[in-house]
Amino acid sequence: MKKKSDKLRRLEKNRKSVFYELDSCMNCGSTYQLTIHEIYPGRNRKNSMIYGFVLPLCLKCHRELQENEEFNRHWKEKAQSYFEENIGTHQDFMDIFRRNYK
Numbered sequence: 001m002k003k004k005s006d007k008l009r010r011l012e013k014n015r016k017s018v019f020y021e022l023d024s025c026m027n028c029g030s031t032y033q034l035t036i037h038e039i040y041p042g043r044n045r046k047n048s049m050i051y052g053f054v055l056p057l058c059l060k061c062h063r064e065l066q067e068n069e070e071f072n073r074h075w076k077e078k079a080q081s082y083f084e085e086n087i088g089t090h091q092d093f094m095d096i097f098r099r100n101y102k
Helices: 006-013 042-051 059-065 069-086 090-097
Strands: 034-038 054-058
Touching (some): 006 042
């Protein structure tokens, strides 16, 4: 298994969300077994962390919601809107994330 780079490790450790405080589950309010859900997975996971597109979820809610297409679509659209209103243009978003979610 490939080891994580120091840069990725630091990025994961210092994640912040533009939507929620990361101290309790956004779905149920639990503080037990918190995990961080990146809104854009895969090749855009790092970009999610860089721009604060992460959500705090307890382990139970994370298991239930990470495969929920409606949940994921909602947050991808919301994150794109946030980016385009507060960070850059639509073209900037497309250059970084390479997909339109609206």
